[in-house]
Amino acid sequence: MTIPAETDVLIVGGGPAGALLGALLARRGIDVVVVEKQHHLDRDFRGETLAAPSVVTLHKLGFGPALAEHGYLETTAVSMRMEGREVLTVDYGRFAGRTLPIDIPQPALIGIFNEAARRPNHHYLFGTGCTGLLEEDGAIKGAVFKQQGGERFTIRARLVVGADGRFSKVRKEAGLSAHIQPMERDFVSFKLPRPAGWGNAAELVVDRDRHLVVLPTFPDFLRVGHNLPKRGFGELRKRGIEAFRDGIAAIDPRLRRPVDEHLLSWDDTGFLEIFTAEVDQWTRDGLVLIGDASHTCTPILGQGVNLAIQDVVTITPVIAAALARGARGGTVPAHVFDGFVATRKAHKSKVTGFQRMQEAALAQHTPLGVALRRLRFSTLNKLPLKYVMFEKVISVPHPVDPVDEQNAKALVAS
Ligand SMILES: Cc1cc2nc3c(=O)[nH]c(=O)nc-3n(C[C@H](O)[C@H](O)[C@H](O)COP(=O)(O)OP(=O)(O)OC[C@H]3O[C@@H](n4cnc5c(N)ncnc54)[C@H](O)[C@@H]3O)c2cc1C
Structure with a gap:
């Protein structure tokens, strides 16, 4: 051109x-x-x-x-x-x-x-x-x-x-x-296949100062965002992906199976500074x-x-x-x-x-x-x-x- x-x-x-x-x-x-x-x-x-x-x-x-x-x-x-x-x-x-x-x-x-x-x-x-x-x-x-x-x-x-x-x-x-x-938190996000029967509402799932944003995403995914303490991504990674999966499932037990099956490494996640x-x-x-x-x-x-x-x-x-x-x-x-x-x-x-x-x-x-x-x-x-x-x-x-x-x-x- x-x-x-x-x-x-x-x-x-x-x-x-x-x-x-x-x-x-x-x-x-x-x-x-x-x-x-x-x-x-x-x-x-x-x-x-x-x-x-x-x-x-x-x-x-x-x-x-x-x-x-x-x-x-x-x-x-x-x-x-x-x-x-x-x-x-x-x-x-x-x-x-x-x-x-x-x-x-x-x-x-x-x-x-x-x-x-x-x-x-x-x-x-x-x-x-x-x-x-x-x-x-x-x-x-x-x-x-x-x-x-x-x-x-x-x-x-x-x-x-x-x-x-x-x-x-x-x-x-x-x-x-x-x-x-800067906000008090940063964000790590990932996508999962949407489990059968999941509705079309955006959800905020909060447990004290931890929360997940769970968004039904085109065509058949769930996009999940998890808050982190400011600049906490390095610390989170040190604890390992398994601990991260456990943390997600503790906030929203419906995600236990999808994260175990599909959130396999940090390459499946993205980081957003807020x-x-x-x-x-x-x-x-x-x-x-x-x-x-x-x-x-x-x-x-x-x-x-x-x-x-x-x-x-x-x-x-x-x-x-x-x-x-x-x-x-x-x-x-x-x-x-x-x-x-x-x-x-x-x-x-x-x-x-x-x-x-x-x-x-x-x-x-x-x-x-x-x-x-x-x-x-x-x-x-x-x-x-x-x-x-x-x-x-x-x-x-x-x-x-x-x-x-x-x-x-x-x-x-x-
Ligand atoms: C992880 C994440 C999730 C988000 N979720 C949502 C959401 O669900 N809904 C929503 O409304 N908003 C969301 N946002 C915010 C949304 O993405 C932005 O507000 C929106 O994209 C802003 O549009 P923009 O065109 O102004 O900027 P951008 O989308 O940032 O586009 C700027 C473009 O400029 C280009 N660029 C940068 N520097 C240069 C350069 N020097 N020379 C040439 N090109 C350059 C970039 O490559 C980019 O393509 C999210 C943002 C992030 C990071």
């Missing part, structure tokens, strides 16, 4: 945020280059849960048929068990709109976005890492890249979008600092951050991809308008994104506030703290308020711009 020397919008990072933005801009006829450092889509395991607002958004954007063709699993509810007792169930079917979250592998989702973007004004470059930014007179004018075994090269652009995830190189190179707040990142400034002249690069959250309620998708639908018309207004070849100024940043920070802080509350509850370990936690959740379970609380955080999609909805009709018809 020929690499363009310049473009309108240069997106660094081809995850859910970058790939979707590339597709929507290309559909509007804007020249766009998406640059992804990995060589293929089979990336390390990432979030597979797509929250209900994102499902609504993706249907509005015309991706419904492609999602259906690939297949996915609908999550019907989230439930919480504590010290062996069911304390809370939130039935997703009771939210307004009744759309359910779905589970679909991230490579498939990104592939669907890229497929919809195929046209001459769209390039998605694999195996291309951003190593720096081009800066002139205080504005960002493009970025520097390197491919394996190749020379460094530059791509100039009217706007660079940093969509390069939680450890964003673009953010760092642009001098935009992130306040990283932190949140708050970034005060998301823009510079010629540059904006989206997705995890501007706001990393914790895995609670699977909101990372949702935030990224809502960022994209919000920013797409803003970018299109700024490019149309500005002089040909002119840099997009930072101030055009003021409204976008304010809206997205408000959503992100709602999600993070809720996640922090949950994190604090999960860290309880004293007998009194554990008993009060159980009482609090089982009381909440009896109140319709639980739906109001959860809906505020997880169930509100951002409106899709009419132009993107119109473009979606062409996609569905094709």
Whole structure:
């Protein structure tokens, strides 16, 4: 593939945020280059849960048929068990709109976005890492890249979008600092075949300060996450895989057989460091951050991809308008994104506030703290308020711009 020397919008990072933005801009006829450092889509395991607002958004954007063709699993509810007792169930079917979250592998989702973007004004470059930014007179004018075994090269652009995830190189190179707040736990996760008769609810199984997140996963797996003390993975490994299996089964005895049969070595597990990142400034002249690069959250309620998708639908018309207004070849100024940043920070802080509350509850370990936690959740379970609380955080999609909805009709018809 020929690499363009310049473009309108240069997106660094081809995850859910970058790939979707590339597709929507290309559909509007804007020249766009998406640059992804990995060589293929089979990336390390990432979030597979797509929250209900994102499902609504993706249907509005015309991706419904492609999602259906690939297949996915609908999550019907989230439930919480504590010290062996069911304390809370939130039935997703009771939210307004009744759309359910779905589970679909991230490579498939990104592939669907890229497929919809195929046209001459769209390039998605694999195996291309951003190593720096081009800066002139205080504005960002493009970025520097390197491919394996190749020379460094530059791509100039009217706007660079940093969509390069939680450890964003673009953010760092642009001098935009992130306040990283480590959570009290890290996470180790693994997949198991889903035992026959297992339901479609996401489950949080808690035993004092240890817990499992058990997620039915497409097509026929269970994805299990287990909390660890901060930087506790080395210690856990020292104790051996057998002790790890015993620990899992002690929290949730239903998993005894599947872990004995399928969790055979540490190669079957993945490690996730849990932190949140708050970034005060998301823009510079010629540059904006989206997705995890501007706001990393914790895995609670699977909101990372949702935030990224809502960022994209919000920013797409803003970018299109700024490019149309500005002089040909002119840099997009930072101030055009003021409204976008304010809206997205408000959503992100709602999600993070809720996640922090949950994190604090999960860290309880004293007998009194554990008993009060159980009482609090089982009381909440009896109140319709639980739906109001959860809906505020997880169930509100951002409106899709009419132009993107119109473009979606062409996609569905094709
Ligand atoms: C183990 C795990 C489980 C998760 N579970 C869920 C879940 O169930 N639901 C959910 O909603 N969220 C989940 N998340 C969070 C979710 O994966 C992220 O919030 C989401 O992927 C953010 O999308 P993004 O496009 O902003 O960033 P990313 O998905 O991180 O994509 C960034 C892309 O940029 C590329 N990149 C990085 N640096 C460079 C560079 N220098 N040059 C070029 N390319 C670069 C990366 O290779 C990557 O492909 C999980 C995260 C992890 C790690």
